[in-house]
Every structure is written in C-alpha cells, then in structure tokens.
Amino acid sequence: MGNRYLEIFCREAEEHLASLQSGLLVLEKNPARTELLHELLRNAHTLKGSARMVGLADISAITHTMEELLKGMEQGLRRVDAETIDLLLKGADAVALITSALMRGVPPELDVERFVAEYERGESGRLLPVEPLEAKAEGAVADTVRADVKTLDNLVNLVGEMIINRKRLEAKLDGLKELCYELPPEKAAPFTAFRGELEEDILYLGFLIQDLHEKAMGLRMLPLKTISDGLERLVRDLSLQLSREVQFEIEGQGIEMDRVLLDGLKPILIHLLTNALSHGIEPPEAREACGKPRRGSVLLSARHEGNSVLVEVRDDGRGMDPAAIKAAAVSRGVIEAREAEGLTDEEALYLTFRPGFSTAEIVTDISGRGVGMDVVKKNIERVKGNVTLSSETGRFTQVTLQLPLTLSVLDALIITCGDETFAVPATYLQEILKVRPSEITTMGTDEVIKVRGATTPLYSLAGMLGLPARRDAGDAPLPVLVLKHCDQRIACIVESHVGYSEVVVKGLGKQFGNVRYLFGATIMGDGNPALILNVPDLFQPGGGAPRTTLSPEEEAAVKRRPKVLVVDDSITTRTMEQSILAGQGYHVVTAVSGEDAMEKSASDRFDLIISDVEMPGMNGFELTRLLRASETYQDTPIIIVSSLSRDEDKRQALQSGAQAYIVKGAFDQGLLLETVQMLIG
C-alpha cells in the first residue's frame, strides 16, 4: 500500500471524524433531531468503505459498529441517549487516534485489538487515553506557523511557473513522438521505450504539481465565513432601520475561495442584501395582507459547481416586476419605449444592470442613488464572474453569481484568431458551433445567426479586435463561439479552437494599465505568451456588440451622421470596417453581396459606399457601375477595398466609377478613415 493513499485516507478521515463529532454533539443536545442521523450514518459508512479500500481492518471494524449503532437509532430500535452517543464519540476518538498515529508513523497509544473486541460488544473504551482531544490541540498549535500573504502569493506564482513548465515538457514530449515516427522501426524501438518512460515521469510530475498547486492555493483560500459574519450584522441593522422582520440564513459558510475574490465579493453581497431588504422584503403588515408570513426570509448560499462557486442571494419578497422595471427604465431614459416593448420579461430584469437605473422612487441613504446594480455588475466583471437574475412578482427574487475559485488559474478555451492564440475564460462560454456562411442573415445593421432558436448577433473576433484575418472561403463552416454575459449572447467567428486548458493568469506588467479586451496573459506550452480575453469588453458598445440605447439628442446626432454602406462577403472585413468607421461616429450598414447592397441602397440613402471586388454573384465593379447608373447614387462616393493590387484592377475600378481604391494587403485603419473623411468629411 502506497503512503500516498494512506495520507489521502487520513485526510479524508479527519473530515468525516470532525463532522461526526460535531453532529453527535448537536444530537446529544437535541435527541429529537433524528434527521441528523442520516448524515452521520453517511460519514461512518464512507469512512468504513475507505478504510477497507486501504486495508485498515481495525478502523473498518470500529466504523462498522458505529454504523450499526446509528442505523439502530435511525430505525428507532435504539434510543437516542447520552450513553449511545458517548459510545459513538469514543469510536470516533479511537479512529482519530489510529489515523493520527498512522500519519506520524508511530504505533497508536491504544491496544487496538482489545478495543475493537470490546467496542463490538458495546463497551466503551476504558482503554482510550484520557482527553486525547486536548493533546491533539496542543500539537496543533505547535504545528502552525504564520506566513506573510506576500510569501503565499509568491509561492502560488512559483507553482504557476511549474504548471507552465510542465506544459512545455508535454509539448516537448509530443515533439519527441514525432521524431520517433520519423525513425526507421528498428532504430525507433529504444527511443519509443525511452519516450514511454519519460511520459510516465512527466505524468507523475504533473500529479505532484497539481497536488502542490491545490495545497498552495489552499493556503490562500478562506471560507465565506470570513466575510459573512459582518453581513449578519448588516441585515440585522437594516431590518431594524427599515422596520422589516427578516430571517437571514447563510448556507455554505465553509465554502472556500481565494481571498482576492472574497475581497471583491464582499461589496457585491452588501449591495445585494441591501437591495433584498429595501426593495424585496415587504413591511410585515403588507406581507400579512397578501397571505405571506410576517417574517421575510433572505438566504445567502454558496456551493461548488464544477470549477466555480455559485453564490446566491434569494429573498421571498415582492419580486421584480418586469413592467415596472421597463416603465422606470423608459422614464429615466435608460431605454426607449419602443425597445422596451420588444423585451421579454426575463430580459427586462437585466435592465437594472444598465447605468443610471434605479427603481427606488425616493433617494434614501440606504439605496436608490441610481448607482446600484450596474456597480454590482462591474464588480462581478472584475472578479471574472457571471450573474443571473430570476424572479417571480410577489414571490421571490434570486441573484446567482457564478465565480471562479481563484483568479490565478482559469479554465479556458484556447482559440486562434488573427494568427494569434487567445484564451477565452470558460465562464463566459455557452457553446461552440460550426456555422455556414449561408446560415448568416442580416437584421437591421447586425448580422445574426440562430442559436437554439434565439437570434444572436454574429461578429468576427478578429474584426472586433482589429487583427488581420484569413479570408473566409466559400461556404465552408466557420467555427463560432457563443459567449454569454448576464442575459446577453453574442456569437464570434474565430479561426479555430484548440481545446480546453487550465491557464495560469499573469498580469501584463506595470507598463500596462487596464487594456481593453484583455484580462491578462498566460504562457503556453511552447513558451510563448497568449492573451486572455476579457469577454465583457466584447459586449461593450463600440466593440461592435449590442448597441446602447440613445437619448433623443444622440438620436438626432445619429440622424445627422453620415451613413456608410459596407459591402463585403467576408464577415471579418465587414466587422473590421464597421468597427473602424463606427468608432469615428459613422452610421454603418453592412451588405453581404452586391445584390444585397443594391437592395439596401434602394431602401435607404447612403452617403458613401465601400465595396469589395470579388464576391459571389455581382462583383464590386459591376455594383459600382449599377450604382453609378442609378439616379440616387450617380454622385455618391464609392471606395473599392480589395486584395487585388494589380494596376489593371485599379484602372478598372476607376473606370467603373469608384473614387478610391485601397489594397487590403496594405490595409490600415488610418488610410481607410482618411479616404472616407476626404470624400465625405
């Protein structure tokens, strides 16, 4: 039996024993709480099973007896009395004694054989040394050292370096595999064997590093309890101040998170709880009137889900009223009435995240300053979390935060885009699709695809980031990431996705402040850095993502803004040109083909048209000639942007009636903008 397993068992046993001990003590005080028995039974049962696995017959025998005792109580065959509980506690003590001796590699201070025999007969151990717990406590003090937080951070950074190095070793191993394939079979054999051994070593190293990483991270982790104590006080004080009757409960106090994250979580929770009390829970009389208990309930709970922590704040108050939220949003100019009508009830809830939104009619010192939920959203973005709202009017409001366990290592999808590698944090990833260009449709100025029936705006990631990208070829399916942030979804075309990976997050150094689109960088197996995308930035206005609503003044400005039609069959080019021009205040509409452009130019009036040359169907020169022949567009400036750089093409462009010709190879923002400005100001 390996020491490794023993150690794991001892650690596991410690947890179960602690749980048994505390559960039994509660039971001793409240013998009626037989529902506790089930959990205790589970602890004993697991302990028994694990002990058998590692061949510890004594522990297995003791826990078996404990299990029998607990089963007896659960089935009502045995009384829940102090005597039995004492017997159970003695059993737990004995197991603790044996495991701690195992850990230290010394024989236990107990005649185990005799104890087991006596214990099976139901005799509690006279054999157990007195007050073993205190002795243990003393030992614990001596075993603890204080460590500087900075030292811990350094330690975690170093482990991060090791993870990166392991990845490099793995990449080298792959390289070696390739080399082996190239050798003639008779020479390859010893190399293949060597490679196999090396692979095992690296695998083992990987396990060690993972273990080390967990331990190192564990040092920085603190339970939710460290911030929740203050929250109970907050709720108590607030309910007095607001004359509410509230029962506040916290579940999952022991869930641990990186302390950096906890720091970020605290202001969010303060805000959410304040909201629950001031907007959610009704005054006692009002609650009684609608048949609810006088006392409202607010529940803060935390639990693990996969590699993230879910933190929920739920109140059984008046809930969020989608109609009232829409009305408030319209009256505060957050959204236009027309747009509000189109929103579903669920979408309406998320209006509360918009800057400038607050439903409290009176500004109080508690809430209602209009800087509420948008701040919550900002803070959640800061800790790379996601948030979901759900509510039923008159019944409840629930805010669910999905947070990573730590900010130093993230689960991410590795993608390539614009010839570079990026990591996309998995928290924001909904799904990966293959989309054929023919499945893309346009809606207003946006291009959209259907994702599970929902119309989702589609962008080219390279275009959004202003990176060059390969030309889309024909109707080959394009890899598309569907990203979610709060209630919004966008789809992004990428070059390819390489797979999921745990990435170590590194800052960009002090030369970099907050850089748009970027959260940090990581180092890949080949030793080169890859950038980690800050997904919420892709949803921000100007990044090409869903448009913001405009005030009447802005609306008027939009009307005065020159309108540009961008015609290109490549979504990358369209997105890129659109974001360059939109960034300079132009109103941009896109068309995917010459035919599409003709249709759009007929129903709208454009001040300038930018077109590609090679497109399926009508090409750019033909389009230019057609436009020139029409009455409305005979004098409208047309710019041809093309990858064709021959003089012949330039000549043809000018002949067809275009004012300017820009070669895509030398494509730079400045040149396009300059040309556009020169032509229409």
Next chain:
Amino acid sequence: MATGNDNGYDIRSILNQMREEYWEALSEEESEAKQMLECLVFTLGGERYAFETHFACEVIRIPKLIRVPAVQSLVTGIFNLRGDITAAIDIRPMLGLAQPELGPAGRILVVRGDLFSTGILVEAAHGVQPLDLEQFETAVAGLSAERKQFIRGHFNLEEGAVLLLDMEALLAAPELLVGEA
C-alpha cells in the same frame, strides 16, 4: 664634501622624479575615470545610439512577439521573459527615425525603469563600450524637437557619431504606458 655626488647618486633628483611620476599617475587616473562613460551601443533607424549600461538588464534575440489588439502601434508585442510578460516596443517613431525591418541581427534591449521593465527593439546591438566624454557634445545640429526630447547629445568617434539617448526621459514618456491606469 667628498661624499654625495661621487657615485652619481642624487637622492634629491630621484625623489623629485618619483614625486612627479606619482602625481602624474594620479591625475591620469582621475581624468580617465571622468572621461569614460560605459555605454551599450546599438543601431536604431540605421544610426548608432547608446545609453548608459546601468539602465540595461540584458540583451536578447527577438523571440516570437505576440501582438496586442487595440493598443498603440509603439507596442509591437509582448514576450515571455523568464515568466514575466514583457512588452517589446519600437521607439523609432518617437525619435522620428525610419523603421527598417528587423533582421537576424535584431535584438531586444531589456531596460529597467522606475516603474517597469520593457524591451526596446533595435536593429543590432554592438555591446558595451566605454565612450570618451571628451568627445561628447550636448548640441546635435539639425535635430527636430521630438528627437531632442530624448537625446542628450552625441559622441564624435573616429568610426562615426554615436547619439546618447536620454533613457530617463524616454522611460518616463507617457507614450510608453498602455491602457488606462
């Protein structure tokens, strides 16, 4: 007075000579320490430039540079400097210089400022040389204002002029900072 000069042994003149030699050596040493400036010499925009060695951490071959989207063109990319993500910057436009392509001789000079370390892309690095301050002139004729900001003067060496960069001013230039603080 038969003793003394007979063996041609003039203690006074010998002592004088020794004293002279001693002072000479002293002044030589002093002037040498004052005159030389230890500099890292390299090529930028086809011209020879230098800055004091104490700013330099190391000189490396140009690794793969990862482009950073939506930042100023000065930042050519980032690279991995033994685990630290470091920016590679092309300062030639700041000095109003041409930007010939960086070939195999191209290097990154990693320099340390008060706030951050950064990598300066150069066309070639020529190593550390002591430069004679006697040949240094602060005024450089025909320099535009933007170049003057970062150039302290030049050395008139036999093999041609070497311009001395004002690294302190360069590293403090706001153009070097990326993103919002």
